[in-house]
Amino acid sequence: MKYKGITYSYVVYAFTFFLAPLLLILFYSLTASDGGSVSFTLENFTRFFDFSNPQYMKVLGNSFRIAGIATLLCLLLGYPMAYILASLKPRLRAFLSLLFILPMWMNFLLRTYAWMSLLETNGIINTLLSKLGLPALQIMYTEKAVILGMVYNFLPFMILPIYNTLIKLDPSLLNASDDLGASPWQTFTRVTLPLSKPAILSGINMVFMPSVTTFVISRLLGGSSTALIGDIIEKQFKLVDDKGFGSAMSVIIMIFVFGLVALTREKDSEEVSL
């Protein structure tokens, strides 16, 4: 019991800053305060799950759909990239992977801002297109721009875990498959892909989570109809003073997110991979 002191002081910190805030969210979501008195209510949740007027559920569904598309695109674009990188000679891939993480270290808002300059109706892409005599793209202020922003910002999160798994694959497994007469495609689908499944799941997690809860990307690149659940939560705390409703939506999104984590997480490991 020589670590009692250390452990207990940490427990205090963890309860104050990790647990108490979450309990407060729960508290606000389930109460209504009228003047000085606080009473229990489910009103915040019924307002969200209002089936006669499913506006807020639609926003949630939309957020999931948009984040889902972005995640799928990241996987489709990212897996081949990770595969290509991993199959290079170590020196070359060290250099290329360095190039690869470089944009990731730039401030996320700056990266999103870059796309504003590119996508605007009279922005750089459209100026170039019109010089080439091509029709203009109407992407800015639409869902497409939001998805693009998500893919651009979070693609490295998909590639990194897959790449890190692929370079550690035991080459003798692949050689064995080869020797036993499997075609390269069979080797890929029967050996490589199953072995990289945990990495794919972790990549999906790392792209989907920030996408489904973002409010910055939709605010900067989206338009009047691309509000995501994150936007609505942010509004409740920053614009209209509705802590209860904002908390209820936070609870809802938290349940979904933890559910997803539980689904995609490997059962045996207690350490969470980044």
Add this chain to the structure above:
Amino acid sequence: MKRLYALVLALTLLLAFTPLTGCSQDDSGETVRIYNWGDYIAPGVIELFEEETGIEVVYDTFETNEDMYLKLKNSSGYTYDVVIPSDYMISKMLREDMLAEIDFNNVPNAAGIDERFKNLDYDPTGAYSVPYMWGTVCIAYDPEQVTEEVNSWDILWDEDYARRIFMIDSERDSIGVALLSLGYSLNSTDPDELEEAKQKLLEQKPLVLAYTGDDVKDKMIAREGALAVIWSCDIGIIREQDDTLAYAIPDAGTNVWYDAAVILKDAENKANAEAFLNFLCRPDVAQMNADYMGSASPVSEALANQDESIRNDPIVNPPAEELAKYEVFQMVDGAAELYEEIWSYVLAS
């Protein structure tokens, strides 16, 4: 271990030489903290104030009255000394006892403010606020895309301009425009009228490109849209870069707004705050600000020195008979929550 210490030490030393005006609270020098709208002061005014008085200014901006109010409410204790809200928000803050009475002995320049801006409804005794700027809500449009005459709010519901319209990302202003287009009062608290306004906004939504804030100016200059609802104080900043946009107030009337500087009750630098208010009312400074925003200054002497094009512009300085038709925002007691719900519902649709 040693290497880590060396690193931490080196970085700490580096920090010691980095200026930290943002968080130096025990700064012995005089300061004043100001909370104002974005793009709402002429460049150079703050520097001039700092130079002349030696008072250091900490300056933050907000996007709407509502987000300013909430930020103050969510913070406890001392936040800012001077805030510049609009009429109805001043009433609300006054009622909630958030404002300090101004010692006008320290603000002698306030005497130069035109009589018609003194003791308005939002601050009947005039003891808590000093008028800063005033103007209207109007429609800015690109005459190349909009060739018809702009004289009705209905143009913002015209399918011809689908996805070329910007609305203001502000509860009162956008609901207000919808109420006006329906022929109701800007300050309606009638649930039925508000429901109609909500439906009107939902109907308009597919036509709206985005609900904008300060960025609407750049977006209109870049011709991202054809029509935008703006505050008339944006006109000066737009004209500075592009004078080909046109502006109009619909015949049905509009909102006229008065923004005024107030001192918060929790202010820790009240004397400096009063010095700043006094500075804002100085005719040359008031003119700098009004010229920058293309607005008519509430300070008589400043207005007299402003260009005729501003003084005679019916959008920024409507004649009295027009002004009488326009409405000022009031507090919407009893319907405040409904307004919030409508706005967050519209944004979520």
Add this chain to the structure above:
Amino acid sequence: MNRRKSRLMRVTSGVYAAFIFLFLYAPIAVLIALSFNESKLRSSWGGFSLKWYASLLQNDRIISALGTTLLLALLSAAIATVIGTAAAIGLHNLRGPFRSVLLNLTYIPMLNPDIVTGVALLLLFTFVGYSMGFSSLLLSHIAFNIPYVVMSVLPKLKQMNPNLLDAAMDLGMKPATAITKVVVPEVMPGVVTGFLLAITMSIDDFVISFFTTGPGVSTLSIEIYSMTRRGVNPEINALSTIMFVVVLALLIAVNLRSGQKGGEMINIG
């Protein structure tokens, strides 16, 4: 994975990789190019100019936000490293159900969406009437940095010979001394990784800072956000260029130091 590949395969791979790199770098290249554009308009080139750099360097808000960001990152990372290392040592030696409860609790800020963490901390501060500002930012950053430190240190503790500590104490060391003299040096690489990770996370954060800051205090991220909300501002392009160059220099420096370790990427959150 050095398998034989056909020529076609190689060309396709090359083209594909080039496409992805173009996708990643084109927007940054555009920002860098625009930062030297005399004109404020993005769609026209008004000639080469350094004026946006000059005005950026005179922008007091940016300079002070930079100072706040660096101070916040260093302080929060340092404090989180101390708390997190201690927590990891405590957790490592804990047994039973309480261990997994505490471990799961530790990972909450890391798993939770940033917006929920931000909102939750905002509620905490307003609930207890805490005056928000630099200190609330610092507490929040420490809170979300701790899991990264714990996560970096725990594996190193597992690798450590469990008899080492007992041996030290058998030889007469007090527990506290044994921890600082024996355990900490043993897990130092994990501690350093955690510290650096925490600095990165802190500098990178926007959402949590956005909810937990107070009047007069803003970080670089917050400042950039409000600049982008205000419209076109070529100073942002200049800032991007500077940050890109700094990051590039840092990465090259780190890579030269860590030498030829092979192709493993630095895995940051």
